[in-house]
Amino acid sequence: MSTDIGQSSSPKRIAINVGAGFVPGINAAVMGAALAAGKLGWELVGIRDGFDGLLHPERYPDGGLLSLGPRLIDNLDPAGAGVLGQSSRVDPFHVRTVDADGMVEEVDMSDALLQRLKVEEIDALISVFGGQGLSILYKLQRKGLNAVCIPRAIENDVAATLVSFGFNSALSFTIEMLDKARQSAQSARKIAVVEVLGAQAGWLALQAGIAACADAVLIPEIPCDLQALAASLKQRVTGRRPYGLVVVAEGAKLVETAQARADKPAEHALKASLSPLATGEASEHVIQRSGQAAETVANRLQLLIAEETFPLVLGPWTRGGVATAVDRQLGLAYGAGAIRALNAGNSGVMVAFVPPDIKFVPLAQAINKVRTVPADSEFIQTARSLGICLGREQS
Amino acid sequence: MSQSNKPAAPTGRVLNIQRYCSHDGPGIRTNVFLKGCSLRCKWCGNPESIRKNPELSYDPRTCTGKKACGLCLQPPFPDGAFYVVEGEDDKVRVNWDLAGDCDDATVALCPTGALSMFGKTMTVDEVLDEVEKDSSFYRNSGGGMTLSGGECLLQPDFSAALLAGAHERGFNTAIETACNVPWSFVEKVLPHVDTVLHDHKLTIPERHKKWTGVGNERILANFKKAYETFPDIDFIARTPLIPGVNADEEHIRAVLAFIRPHKNVIDYELLPYHRFGLGKYEHLGKVYELDDYKTPSDEVVQRLQAIIDEAFGRIAEAAGAR
Structure with a gap:
């Protein structure tokens, strides 16, 4: 036609x-x-x-x-x-x-x-x-x-x-929910670990996490070293401020050492319950199933710090509204x-x-690509300037 | 009759031939999985069997990535079918909408085997020769060949030829079926079958349609007609037991009410739901719709099994064994 x-x-x-x-x-x-x-x-x-x-x-x-x-x-x-x-x-x-x-x-x-x-x-x-x-x-x-x-x-x-x-509607809703999660964490004196949408790209987690002044944001683009995350939280969560907020994109990745894996048979069981594809190369544990990221991070984090953690999942709630x-x-x-x-x-x-323009891009240039957060993104730099841990020490 | 006038042996679309099986009919068996299914059960554990034609599979664990290989990013692989996202991870990703033109010849070019095809065309003799490799086990255990799927009745000529051939070679025969096919398919295949393992997934037609894609009226009519038309065949009813879908007493009792009047339905088995097929969905680029569903608890399985045992008069035996 x-x-x-x-x-x-x-x-x-x-x-x-x-x-x-x-x-x-x-x-x-x-x-x-x-x-x-x-x-x-x-x-x-x-x-x-x-x-x-x-x-x-x-x-x-x-x-x-x-x-x-x-x-x-x-x-x-x-x-x-x-x-x-x-x-x-x-x-x-x-x-x-x-x-x-x-x-x-x-x-x-x-x-x-x-x-x-x-x-x-x-x-x-x-x-x-x-x-x-x-x-x-x-x-x-x-x-x-x-x-x-x-x-x-x-x-x-x-x-x-x-x-x-x-995206902007989802971002606004996510920020609102993160604010509430932080208030809940504050009253409970715990660390809220909140999973937000973002299987391949961490824009929602990163931008919402910055706006909500989160303590840490884990995105798929930056595999997280849990030891580094725990060390950062130990500094930020103190007696004077005994609560925290960690934002986790659903596609976040964890970097684990071989020793850490050997020390934690229970975590092996968790991994085994996931798809065989959930285990990537380079010792990265890819959390691919929605609803699993917050629980995984919260459980593992709690083993490394003194504070209690609790997971929350925004998931499909993010898609509704006006x-x-x-x-x-x-x-x-x-x-x-x-x-x-x-x-x-x-x-x-x-x-x-x-x-400042609206442009017309050939479809062939838009397919087979994922707009991920680049390492030199202004949002990454802003997060680091605000002291937000991104799951890995700045190289 | 000259050789050229001999009718060609039927060929069929075979997914897999699995040896040393023990749960799908008597004795030790070889299961032959055929491609194609006429239902779309949301809990399906064999998603690679659903489509009737061979289809692409991708296992990223064995992909070495663009830098080390990258062969699939160029011809003769279909334009746009494979791509890499910028970043540290240079493993290939599949655009499943553009990768439909891949075939055996193209995926064979993948040096690591990350790309493969589910399903291939085989002749009756090719399948039976493979099945025959374990014939000594069949003789000692009373086993044989089980056709499974997918829905093996969707290839009635091929299935009938396979089963008849298996009988000729002295093997016991069984099929696994949901029976959502025209009766003409059923009556073509069943004369060559010793045991029929048949699914009663849901009782209420509307709920059957919701979870499998179609109502169960024709399925139940086929079962009833099969029980009556083939009195010498052993029928074993089965239910894949899924909490929140059909793991309830009402369904089990409804199935029992349906099967018990027929003496050639010799048993009713419960198959607790599992999530073993989850990884295969990802290999196929498909979404698993029952992501949040859990396996039924032992307590639920035992409670429902007790109802079946009672209906089949096995309570006394069980008590006696204790």
Whole structure:
């Protein structure tokens, strides 16, 4: 269905959909695209529940497509996220179906999807996707779809953009929870070890940890030496200040010496209970399962210090709620930017915030990368200046 | 008849052949796992068996990384299928959405074996020749070959040929099945089977659909018809016991009410849920949906087992043994 989407006088019909998983304020991105499209005289329609509205129109009284006209947009809450619904799976290449014989199988419905877009006379698709969604959109684009991606990622790990939609809302919530955890630790005179999202990138842990004045922040990019962490906490947690706050990204790594491992058979048992893949090279114990990082660190830390520790896991709580002011602005800017990209003849691109500009980055440059915290990051330097232990002595 | 007119021996998609098994039928057995399943049980311990076609597997523990190797980052490996993230760890990562075009020939280029394929096409004789290697164990123990999966009934011609061939070679035969297939598949295979190990996963159709992808109406109809059509086959019912899903008395009693009227259902076994398949999900780039579920406690298993023992009249035997 590849057509020249570039500048032309003919009105366009553009579709927008959102990927799996809740992100606060998706309505803002939809509004941004709808308002910008309306200004060009284009029509924007929303696909319900990921791609389901297109692939299974029979399930919807309105045929699975929602006209995003001025009346609906005027009454939309930009801080909300529900206008297009949700889908737990957004992969037209592997659509789970039950065939006529009652047998479950995954079917490639990408051709049917492209055909449906053609039948609906849709010229291009804007997808509010992150992570795996980028690869799926890239595959669809290689099959001829005019596609633009709006990056969304709670963990801010999408490459080629400074910030993904949804991150700031998650950050604000995480800071609020860390403040409460610290107050709890203060009253209990213990050390709170709080696990936050961040399987591959530590932005959420690092930025929230700085804002909450944590004693230590462990991120996947810096494997943690527990002895160094314990030494740092011994200095910070004193009789005058008998509590502490340690923030752990869910993908944090621990560096262990061979002697330490040999001395702790109980910890071997813990490791054995994890996946065989949870043990990396170079004596790094990679905590890959959500909900395990805080408990692992809290238990091991307690063996090395006098104070008691207690684990807390924020996990999926982080994904809910309403959008912050930053995400509302970003959503509107990304939505409008996606329409500008199409109007300028761009396809197969991701809208990216590269301060001070909104830019259009080829999808091929955004996939297969993870935006991790670089060693020379300003946030790393800030944390160290504030005396926050990052799990390893500064080299 | 000339050689060229002879019908081709059926081939099938085989996941694995596992020797020295003792829990899936009488005696010492060789389990032949076939690819493809018609259910999507959230607790599946063999995720590599679900898809019918061979699929890529990646074990990062054996990857030596970009600096030492990096072969998969260039042709003939599919563009974008493998990548490395900047940082100290230069092990290859897989973009599972772009790696679907990998095949036996490409993964064979991986020098460390970090990349491999789950599943291969085999002939009946190739499988049976492998099974025959332990024939002396079968003779001494009353064992033989068990077809498992996946769902072995999804390849009815291949399964029937394998089982018939096993009988010809004098092996006992068994299958493990959930029976979510058309009856025509069942009746093609069962004449060649000595023992059927069949799953009763959940009782209520809506809950069966929620946890496995489809309701159980057709499955139960197949079981009932199989009990009645094949009275000489030993049937053993089984339940994978998962706390919070089906590890409750109501389910066990419902299964007993279903099977007890049929004298050729000789036993009902409980298979306590385990998490052994977790690592395989990661090798396949799949998400394990039951991450938070735990194995049932001994107390729960014993309590439910006692109900089964009572229904099969084994309480007296157990008491006598004590």
